[in-house]
Structures are given as C-alpha cells and as structure tokens.
Amino acid sequence: MKIEAQTPTIRRKEMDAVLTAMVEDQIGPGERSKLLLQTAKEQLKFDYALALRSPATALFIALKALGLKENDRVLLSALSPRYYINVLEDLHLKPVFCDVSFSFPCIDNKSIEKAISDDNKPACILLHHTLGYVPDTFSICGFEIPVIEDISQSYCPVLPALEDDGETASVKTDEAERERPHGVFTILGLEERDMLTSGGGALLYAMSRKDSSLLRGFSNTPPEYCLPDINAALAIAQFKEAQRNALRRREIAKVYTQASLKTRHKKFVPLDDFEYSNYSFSLVFESGMKDVSAYARKKEIILENAFEQTVAAAGLCDAVLCPVSYSLSLRTVLFPLYPRLGSAEVQRVAKLIMTLP
Numbered sequence: 001m002k003i004e005a006q007t008p009t010i011r012r013k014e015m016d017a018v019l020t021a022m023v024e025d026q027i028g029p030g031e032r033s034k035l036l037l038q039t040a041k042e043q044l045k046f047d048y049a050l051a052l053r054s055p056a057t058a059l060f061i062a063l064k065a066l067g068l069k070e071n072d073r074v075l076l077s078a079l080s081p082r083y084y085i086n087v088l089e090d091l092h093l094k095p096v097f098c099d100v101s102f103s104f105p106c107i108d109n110k111s112i113e114k115a116i117s118d119d120n121k122p123a124c125i126l127l128h129h130t131l132g133y134v135p136d137t138f139s140i141c142g143f144e145i146p147v148i149e150d151i152s153q154s155y156c157p158v159l160p161a162l163e164d165d166g167e168t169a170s171v172k173t174d175e176a177e178r179e180r181p182h183g184v185f186t187i188l189g190l191e192e193r194d195m196l197t198s199g200g201g202a203l204l205y206a207m208s209r210k211d212s213s214l215l216r217g218f219s220n221t222p223p224e225y226c227l228p229d230i231n232a233a234l235a236i237a238q239f240k241e242a243q244r245n246a247l248r249r250r251e252i253a254k255v256y257t258q259a260s261l262k263t264r265h266k267k268f269v270p271l272d273d274f275e276y277s278n279y280s281f282s283l284v285f286e287s288g289m290k291d292v293s294a295y296a297r298k299k300e301i302i303l304e305n306a307f308e309q310t311v312a313a314a315g316l317c318d319a320v321l322c323p324v325s326y327s328l329s330l331r332t333v334l335f336p337l338y339p340r341l342g343s344a345e346v347q348r349v350a351k352l353i354m355t356l357p
Helices: 012-023 031-044 055-065 083-090 109-115 137-141 175-179 209-218 229-260 290-298 323-331 343-354
Strands: 048-052 073-077 094-098 124-128 147-150 160-162 168-171 185-189 202-206 281-284 332-335
Touching (some): 031 185, 055 147, 109 137, 185 209
Parallel strands (some): 073 124, 147 185
Antiparallel strands (some): 281 332
C-alpha cells in the first residue's frame, strides 16, 4: 500500500466538530472563531489575535500594522514560502534575500549581517521557522528591526521531557517559551500542510500589550477576510489533539533518526532539540533527488522536495546571492512523517532510509 509524503491528520473528533457547525448553520465568521481565539490564547499566551482566512492575509495585515511604506525593504530567507513575494509585491515593498547554511535551514544573525548594510537596512524581518526549526530569535531581535515570525511549521504544545534513555521525565513548563524573545507579530498558519490545520486560515497575534495596540486597529476587518466558523471548528479540535499528535510525531522521528545513522545523507541540526516540533524528517542529498525519489516509488513510498514551494525553488531570488538556499532546494527530501502513520508504515519508511542509494 502506498505511503503518501504528507497528509493532514483528521480524526473522528475533527469530523464531528465540522459536521456540528454545518448542522447548526454556523459556517461564516462568528462564535466559533471567537472560541478558537480563546482556545489558542490558553496555549500561546498572546495578548491579542485575529483569526483570518489565509496566511497571506495575515502577512498583509501584519505589514500594514507595522506602518511600512512603499519601497521599504523587507528581509526574508530565500527558503521562505513563495507567497511572501506576492504579498510584498501587492504592498510595493522590496525584498532583501538572505541565505541559510547547509546545517540549518533558517536565517541567523550572521546571514542577516551579510545581507544588509547601512544603506539598505530593512524596515522589517520576516522570520520563517522553516521545516519546523526555530531560529535564534534572541540574536535576531538584537538588530532592533521589527520582526514578524511565522511559526506555522514549528508550533508544538507543551510536551513531557525525555531523559537520555528516551523515557518520559518531568513535564516541560512554558516558562522558557515565554522568556524567548518574540517578534512584534506572529503568524500561525492553519493550512493543509501546517502543524495545525483548519482546512485554510491563520492566526495573527501579538504577545505584548504595546504591539497588540497596532493589531487592534484591524479589529473591524471585513468578514470576507476573517476565518469562517466551519474552519474554526476544525482548528479548535486540532488544538485539543495537538499534544497527542506531537507525541506521535516525536516517536516516529526517533525511529527515523536511528535509521538515518546508517546512511551517508545529512540531517539539519536544530539549535535546540527541546524546541523541535518534528514537523518533518528531511535529508540533504549529495546530488539531486531524482534517483532517490524513483527508488522510493518502487517501494510505494512517496517523497517530496522539501523546498518546492519556496522563493528559491520558484526562482524568485538570485541564486548567486543565495547559493546555499538554491542548492538545498534541489537536494532536500521530505520523508513521510505524520501522526496517522501506523507502526508497520513507520518501519517501512525507516527501512527505506537505511537503504537509500
């Protein structure tokens, strides 16, 4: 039986939540959207948030709320989602592209320093948590440039910590997360391929009261831009199942990591293992991924280009200025990692990883 590269984890609880909204004829923006914001606030501890129809809408509003003007520069990773460029073009903002390293797919303070100078200092930094890896926000906030974070792939609820032997230890508190510097605004996408899904949509929130005042100016956003209740119902259920799903992701990732020790292909290295969401399991190949993908298909396992939907892969930035990102966009593969995978399927994927050409 074929194993798909990615698929959303929708169980009976999520289905029932959506059906209830449909039966009650509450599908447009309304009470369930308000309940979603309340549910999310309990987990994320933000001060104020908007529930919107798409991450693109969230980014558009975030940039408007910062008061950016036409031709202002916005710094972003070449491995950011390509829709970022569409939003910047709509607002007549100029992108400044930043490269990454072969060991870590997010931008850092060194790559930012290389990309900017006194005469092209950006008005904003878009900080995408690529493949679920969490950047060094503390160092990046030190540039004193407004930051918009995108945690769509890195969201993870509080989980039990693990001892060195893999057994559950004490429960992690969220104190460290609260102390970690955050951007002015944060986007939590709710699209099909994000850590949480509502079938489409996003939350845009601010952690501090000061930054919230900028977002409150958009509290009367027309309903056509707001998240419908039918989507909010699914998102609420996803929040409630998030810890269960995250624990399963961690179990699967552990099996894959052990298997990867027997292959020559490289993994990205998180800055902090404790924070990694296990959004994906990816490997960087020494050459292109064509032969590997063909080999996997023979085993009825579908692999994906990890960066197919990024700025670099779409050719929207200069490959000469961002050579590492361009190279990674051609050589990084995603293996199936999602909570719906059964034990037998996980072992099939692990065996594939161990026997990669």
